[in-house]
Amino acid sequence: MIKGLYEAHLPVSNLEASIEFYEKLGLRMAWRDEETAFFWMEEGRSWIGIWEGKEVETPYHPSLRHIAFRVTYEDLKQSLQWLESIGVDAVPFRNRTSVEPFIRAYQGNASVYFNDPDGNSLELMCHVEVPEHMKHLSENIILTEWEKLLEQK
Structure with a gap:
């Protein structure tokens, strides 16, 4: 049934700065909106979502x-x-x-x-x-x- 991991998510404080960072790692953006961006880890198979918000204050x-x-x-x-x-x-x-x-x-x-x-x-x-x-x-x-x-x- 389970074939692998499709997505994971992280909180960020500044979406634009984080987009720049994850692109520097070589990840390609899959899509974004005003507070969220998704980057392919394995194109068409798995991605990471970064979410701007106060959740970044979670220890x-x-x-x-x-x-x-x-x-x-x-x-x-x-x-x-x-x-x-x-x-x-x-x-x-x-x-x-x-x-x-x-x-x-x-x-x-x-x-x-x-x-x-x-x-x-x-x-x-x-x-x-x-x-x-x-x-x-x-x-x-x-x-x-x-x-x-x-x-x-």
């Missing part, structure tokens, strides 16, 4: 103000340079101090985080093949360290 929580964009592993390796090239700063995830992309071996994915102009949490995320003997690793591993571990096997 951040990942269940309310977070979206992860799917990228390839190779893209993730270049993510910090790409974010810098478009004037966006990566941010640490939770209690981490590093902004470097990291691997969650126990989940089989990798991420890097950044925020939109209103502090909505955005993530570039990809699937990672985890060798069976490494699936027990519970700590987050910086991507460069992960690649060193893979070379050691």
Whole structure:
């Protein structure tokens, strides 16, 4: 029955500034009205809606103000340079101090985080093949360290 995610929504304080930001990420606008804009994440398959309004004052929580964009592993390796090239700063995830992309071996994915102009949490995320003997690793591993571990096997 369910084939994937069609849409997700985030609150914003300034629609025009947010449109500029999401276009800078390479997303193409699907449609807009006076207080809302929708951008394709995967054209014809899924989009993100941004809504101008007082809801942006809702305190951040990942269940309310977070979206992860799917990228390839190779893209993730270049993510910090790409974010810098478009004037966006990566941010640490939770209690981490590093902004470097990291691997969650126990989940089989990798991420890097950044925020939109209103502090909505955005993530570039990809699937990672985890060798069976490494699936027990519970700590987050910086991507460069992960690649060193893979070379050691």
